[in-house]
Amino acid sequence: MKRIAFIGSGPSSLMGAFLLSKKGFSCTIFERETEIGKRLKISGNGRCNLFHHPLDFKYYKNQEFAKKYMEEFLLHEQEIFNELGLLTFDDEEGRTYPLSKEGKQVISLFMNALKRNGVKIIYKEVKNIINLRDGVKIYTENEEYVFDECVFAIGGFSYRYPYEEKLSLCQKMNLSLTPLSPSLTPIKTSSYHNKNLEGRRYQVLLSLTKDHKQLFTEKGEILFKKDGISGIVTFNLSCVLARLHLADYKGYQIHIDFLPNISHDELKKIIYHPSFPLEENLERLLGKELQEEWMYWMKNKKKDLFSLIKDYTLDVISLYPLKDSQVTSGGINLSSLNKDGSLIHMNHVFPCGEILDIDGASGGYNIAFAFGSAYFVCQSIICRLKK
Numbered sequence: 001m002k003r004i005a006f007i008g009s010g011p012s013s014l015m016g017a018f019l020l021s022k023k024g025f026s027c028t029i030f031e032r033e034t035e036i037g038k039r040l041k042i043s044g045n046g047r048c049n050l051f052h053h054p055l056d057f058k059y060y061k062n063q064e065f066a067k068k069y070m071e072e073f074l075l076h077e078q079e080i081f082n083e084l085g086l087l088t089f090d091d092e093e094g095r096t097y098p099l100s101k102e103g104k105q106v107i108s109l110f111m112n113a114l115k116r117n118g119v120k121i122i123y124k125e126v127k128n129i130i131n132l133r134d135g136v137k138i139y140t141e142n143e144e145y146v147f148d149e150c151v152f153a154i155g156g157f158s159y160r161y162p163y164e165e166k167l168s169l170c171q172k173m174n175l176s177l178t179p180l181s182p183s184l185t186p187i188k189t190s191s192y193h194n195k196n197l198e199g200r201r202y203q204v205l206l207s208l209t210k211d212h213k214q215l216f217t218e219k220g221e222i223l224f225k226k227d228g229i230s231g232i233v234t235f236n237l238s239c240v241l242a243r244l245h246l247a248d249y250k251g252y253q254i255h256i257d258f259l260p261n262i263s264h265d266e267l268k269k270i271i272y273h274p275s276f277p278l279e280e281n282l283e284r285l286l287g288k289e290l291q292e293e294w295m296y297w298m299k300n301k302k303k304d305l306f307s308l309i310k311d312y313t314l315d316v317i318s319l320y321p322l323k324d325s326q327v328t329s330g331g332i333n334l335s336s337l338n339k340d341g342s343l344i345h346m347n348h349v350f351p352c353g354e355i356l357d358i359d360g361a362s363g364g365y366n367i368a369f370a371f372g373s374a375y376f377v378c379q380s381i382i383c384r385l386k387k
């Protein structure tokens with residue numbers, strides 16, 4: 001029986017081990033933590049936003065690659081979820097969640113299926129992998145293991161993960177990595193005046209410009225943080241900045257339209273309503289905190305009130321660091337891969353999931369890619385081992 005190793009137990013490996021074990025391959029997962037799928041469990045605030053319908057490839061970095069990796073999975077997605085017993089629902093924005101709204105239930109389903117199919121789990125950190133003529137040798141602290149093929153799915157460099165260890169493994173394996181930047185992360189900006197805005201959430205139209213050229217615009221909720229902004233639409237904006245891999249964001253500006261559904265003329269009528277003083281009219285719009293903020297800039301800095309409401313501008317200082325981000329933009333260089341997804345210099349190693357230089361927007365795109373890329377590399381492994 002052909003032996004396949006999976007490095008990591010994120011959604012990529014869980015899906016891959018499920019697909020190959022049901023085809024009769026002997027599968028072993030290596031996991032450095034003491035439990036599997038830790039990140040899947042906390043994803044989507046514990047609710048696990050595991051897919052997006054429809055899945056639009058424009059939300060991925062390296063769209064063509066993402067499409068190539070995921071197309072086949074999309075055709076079989078429902079059938080695979082059914083086989084796993086995974087019931088899902090889509091919210092009004094197309095975000096797919098398990099019906100139970102619990103990531104831990106998704107992990108249980110995988111665990112049950114893997115157990116039934118005889119998948120072995122070794123809770124050890126992989127320290128090195130070397131390519132052999134007919135397979136791979138995997139090293140943990142005290143042991144060596146030989147497998148026919150290896151799915152390499154150690155995830156990105158974000159969140160509270162030991163960055164140094166991951167990087168060291170990649171270096172030992174001579175992997176070519178593109179620059180790594182935090183994505184889906186809060187953004188540090190120039191400061192706002194009214195400290196009471198911290199913790200406040202607003203439904204806005206958020207845009208990003210550089211030298212008056214618009215690079216991003218999307219409606220959604222922002223959250224004011226002590227030193228910048230957060231929230232889903234901010235995360236999506238951070239994707240655009242992350243993919244530029246810049247050391248300095250000078251000239252990049254964030255524009256907030258606090259009332260995207262109210263036209264200039266309607267706004268004028270509200271602001272200058274003759275029955276109330278200006279302060280009260282402004283407070284009626286979005287509350288005291290913003291009213292104070294607008295009044296400050298208007299009175300002390302002579303800013304135009306309409307611009308403050310419809311085009312409130314903050315300078316981008318930086319992205320929050322990798323440890324605070326949900327996803328890493330950057331990873332294994334796609335040009336270091338063979339057509340079947342294996343590494344050119346280690347042809348029995350198939351990287352997939354977030355360790356690849358492909359990242360998606362928020363809304364289920366990243367777990368979807370982990371599933372889809374696992375399907376792609378597993379099909380390649382099946383084809384190769386059949387020959």
Ligand SMILES: Cc1cc2nc3c(=O)[nH]c(=O)nc-3n(C[C@H](O)[C@H](O)[C@H](O)COP(=O)(O)OP(=O)(O)OC[C@H]3O[C@@H](n4cnc5c(N)ncnc54)[C@H](O)[C@@H]3O)c2cc1C
Nearest residue numbers: 008010011012032043044049126154155353354364366367
């Ligand atoms: C807070 C948070 C919320 C998120 N929410 C969502 C969401 O709702 N929807 C979405 O699509 N995406 C979300 N993401 C992103 C998503 O979780 C990841 O993109 C996805 O889990 C990547 O899957 P993966 O299989 O490639 O790697 P991971 O899930 O990161 O799994 C990699 C595994 O490999 C293990 N590992 C690493 N190195 C070694 C080693 N040397 N030896 C053995 N094991 C090793 C790790 O311990 C880990 O368990 C979120 C991320 C975070 C941090």
